[in-house]
Every structure is written in C-alpha cells, then in structure tokens.
Amino acid sequence: QKEVEQNSGPLSVPEGAIASLNCTYSDRGSQSFFWYRQYSGKSPELIMSIYSNGDKEDGRFTAQLNKASQYVSLLIRDSQPSDSATYLCAASGSARQLTFGSGTQLTVLP
Amino acid sequence: DAEITQSPRHKITETGRQVTLACHQTWNHNNMFWYRQDLGHGLRLIHYSYGVQDTNKGEVSDGYSVSRSNTEDLPLTLESAASSQTSVYFCASSEHPGATPYEQYFGPGTRLTVT
Numbered sequence: 069q070k071e072v073e074q075n076s077g078p079l080s081v082p083e084g085a086i087a088s089l090n091c092t093y094s095d096r097g098s099q100s101f102f103w104y105r106q107y108s109g110k111s112p113e114l115i116m117s118i119y120s121n122g123d124k125e126d127g128r129f130t131a132q133l134n135k136a137s138q139y140v141s142l143l144i145r146d147s148q149p150s151d152s153a154t155y156l157c158a159a160s161g162s163a164r165q166l167t168f169g170s171g172t173q174l175t176v177l178p
Numbered sequence: 179d180a181e182i183t184q185s186p187r188h189k190i191t192e193t194g195r196q197v198t199l200a201c202h203q204t205w206n207h208n209n210m211f212w213y214r215q216d217l218g219h220g221l222r223l224i225h226y227s228y229g230v231q232d233t234n235k236g237e238v239s240d241g242y243s244v245s246r247s248n249t250e251d252l253p254l255t256l257e258s259a260a261s262s263q264t265s266v267y268f269c270a271s272s273e274h275p276g277a278t279p280y281e282q283y284f285g286p287g288t289r290l291t292v293t
Contacts, residue, residue, distance in 0.1 A: 100280055111268055111284040112221070156221065164209050164228065164272060164280045165236075170220035 070095040074157050074169035082177050087144040089172050091157030094138070098159040101133055101140045102166065106154045116142060147176040181205075184269050184285040191292055197256040199288050201269030209272040210252040211282065212236075212244060214265040221268065227252055259292045266290075 071094040081087045089103075100119050104112035118124045118131040118140065130143040140159075144151055154173045158166040182203040191197050201210065212224040223236030225244040233244050241263060243255045256263055266289050270282040 102281065104284075111287050114281055114283065117281055158282075160280050165211070165223060165226060166280070166282055168221040170218070 070098075070159070070161070070167045072157055072159050072167050072169040074155075074172045076170065076172065078173040078175060080175045080177055081147050083147060083149060085147050085176075087147045087151065087174055087176070089142040089144075089155050089157075089174065091140040091142075091169055092138055093140070093157075093159045093167075095159065095161055095167070096135075096138065097161040098138075098167075100160040101131070102158040102160070103129075103131060103140075103142045104156040104158065104168075105151075106156060106171070108153075112156055144174075147174075149176045149178050152176050182269060182271055182283060182285040184267075184288050186288060187286065188289045189291070191259050191290070193259060193261060193292055195259050197259050197290065199254045199256075199267055199269075199290070201252045201254065201285060202250055203269075203271045203285075204250065205271060205273070205283070206249055207271035207273045208249065209280070209282075210246070211270045211272075212242070212252065212254045213268045213270065214238065214263075215268060215287075216265050224254065224267075225252075256290075259290075261292050264290060264292045 103116040106112045116131040124131045128145045132141045154171040157169040185200045211226040213221045227246040269285040272282040
C-alpha cells in the first residue's frame with residue numbers, strides 16, 4: 069500500500085524563524101510531489117509542486133526532494149502568524165491520483 | 179474566472195436517506211476526484227473519474243457512487259447514509275498541461291452530518 073508519512077506535530081515556531089516540515093513516501097514509483105496548506109475549516113490550497121531532485125524555491129517557500137531517500141520537505145523562511153495552518157504532503161505516481169499524508173499542524177507564535 | 183464549486187456547503191441528513199453532493203468545475207479538466215477528510219485519517223480518496231463516462235473506485239468507496247455525464251460535473255451519491263459517513267467531503271480536479279502534471283485543485287468542501 070502506498071503511504072505518505074508526515075511528522076504529526078504540532079509544530080510551533082516563533083515569528084521570523086524557519087519552519088521545517090518533513091514527509092517520507094513508500095512508493096519508489098512516485099514521480100510528483102505536492103505541498104498543500106489548509107487553514108482550519110477551509111479546503112487544501114496548493115502551494116508547491118516538485119518533480120526533480122533538489123530544491124525548488126518560491127518566495128519564502130522552499131521544497132526539497134531526495135528520491136533516493138524517498139524524502140520531501142518544505143521550508144518556510146521568515147515564518148509569519150498567517151502561515152499557521154495544517155500542511156499536507158502528497159505524492160503521485162504514473163497514475164493521476166494523489167496519496168496524502170495526514171498533515172502537520174504548524175503554529176507560528178507572534 | 180474558472181473555478182470549482184460544491185453544493186450544498188452544509189448538509190444534515192438522517193440515517194438511511196440517499197444524499198447527493200454536487201461538484202462543478204469550469205476549468206474543463208478531465209480528471210475529477212472525491213475525498214473525505216476525517217480527524218486522524220487525512221484525505222482519503224472515494225471515487226475518481228478521468229473523463230466522461232469513466233468512473234473508478236478509490237480507497238473508501240463502499241456506500242458511495244459517482245457518475246460522469248459531462249466534463250464539468252461529478253456528483254457523489256451516498257446510497258443509504260450512515261453515521262460513519264459524517265465527514266467533510268472535498269471535490270478536486272486536475273489536468274496535465276505538460277510541465278505541471280496532475281496538480282489537483284480543491285473545491286470549498288461540503289460538511290455532511292448523518293444523524
């Protein structure tokens with residue numbers, strides 16, 4: 069069974085710090101990886117996609133992928149209270165389906 | 179603007195009743211998905227469709243059905259609602275425009291309570 073595991077948290081960081089969110093996946097055939105942000109009571113919102121080994125940066129967000137270690141991470145620099153949310157990691161193989169982790173709840177303390 | 183909508187946003191129903199949740203997208207995406215989200219379980223795939231007249235079972239499909247008669251809509255039907263189906267339901271859609279494979283975009287969700 070394909071699994072995506074995330075550190076369950078909750079994770080608390082002070083404002084301005086770097087938040088590090090981690091994810092591992094079991095299916096070596098996974099090709100595409102996604103990070104979604106979900107505010108309480110809202111739907112998941114796609115914030116990052118990554119397909120190749122290495123880093124991908126978008127503003128304050130950096131996604132990192134290591135296919136050999138089956139590991140994906142999301143770094144949030146200069147964390148803001150508005151970044152407080154649950155972050156979902158997802159993986160996709162050759163099929164068009166996504167397998168989601170259970171999410172990590174992040175709180176950024178002012 | 180293109181979007182994905184769900185209705186109703188909130189629904190309370192009784193055990194044994196048939197319930198249909200609507201999902202409508204205006205992106206002209208071929209791929210559509212239904213998930214349920216429960217505390218401790220994350221997002222679990224119920225059914226999905228890769229195009230008109232195509233439907234497939236997901237991880238937790240028992241008690242649910244879908245039909246795809248056009249590109250825009252994928253209604254989810256609970257044949258005989260059970261208390262275990264109390265959950266938040268999300269619809270999502272995706273396409274493969276070359277460089278960004280299979281990014282899924284979610285609707286606002288439907289909170290269903292079965293009493």
